[in-house]
Structure formats: C-alpha cells, structure tokens
Amino acid sequence: MSRRCDLTGREPGFGRSVSHSHVRTSRRFDPNVQRKRYWLASEGRHVRLRLSTDAIRTIDRIGIEAAVARIRARGGKV
Structure with missing residues (x-):
C-alpha cells in the first residue's frame, strides 16, 4: 500500500x-x-479512501461530498 493520502497528497x-x-x-x-x-x-455507494488522520478531520469539517470533489479536482480516482 502506498503511503500517500488521497485528499491532502x-x-x-x-x-x-x-x-x-x-x-x-x-x-x-x-x-x-x-x-x-x-x-x-x-452516488448511492460507499467509497474507500486512503487518508491521513489530518484529512479525516478535514472531512469531518467540510463533508465527504466536498472532499470527493477536491480529490477529483486533483485528478484522483474515487
């Protein structure tokens, strides 16, 4: 498993x-x-993400929809 965060990089x-x-x-x-x-x-489905603990707190703050939008904006696949 790569040690890279999907949200923060x-x-x-x-x-x-x-x-x-x-x-x-x-x-x-x-x-x-x-x-x-x-x-x-x-999308009516679960997504499994590889996140740093800092990114988990960020998702708690901004919500999963906004976080997925950021990941896709960076070119990441969800």
Missing part, C-alpha cells in the same frame, strides 16, 4: 537518524495513513 518525508555516537543513518518519516470507508449519498 501527504507522502513520506526522508531524513537522518542520529545515534548517541552521532552516526547518521537514513530513515523515513511515514504519514499516519488509514483506510476509511464513507457513504457517498449523491
């Missing part, structure tokens, strides 16, 4: 871990991406 960041001895190694900062199912009343 958030994806992994890259950086370095620094140990006690100051040895630097590469690491990855993954976003907290969850699979969530919503009822899309306008």
Whole structure:
C-alpha cells in the first residue's frame, strides 16, 4: 500500500537518524495513513479512501461530498 493520502497528497518525508555516537543513518518519516470507508449519498455507494488522520478531520469539517470533489479536482480516482 502506498503511503500517500488521497485528499491532502501527504507522502513520506526522508531524513537522518542520529545515534548517541552521532552516526547518521537514513530513515523515513511515514504519514499516519488509514483506510476509511464513507457513504457517498449523491452516488448511492460507499467509497474507500486512503487518508491521513489530518484529512479525516478535514472531512469531518467540510463533508465527504466536498472532499470527493477536491480529490477529483486533483485528478484522483474515487
């Protein structure tokens, strides 16, 4: 599963871990991406989205219809 949010486009960041001895190694900062199912009343069906927790709160605020419109405007498939 790709670690990319359908709504916000958030994806992994890259950086370095620094140990006690100051040895630097590469690491990855993954976003907290969850699979969530919503009822899309306008189409009479459920949609399953891959969302970051920030995007889940955004959907709570703006509604699923507006969120799906944003995803489609970005060229995403729902």
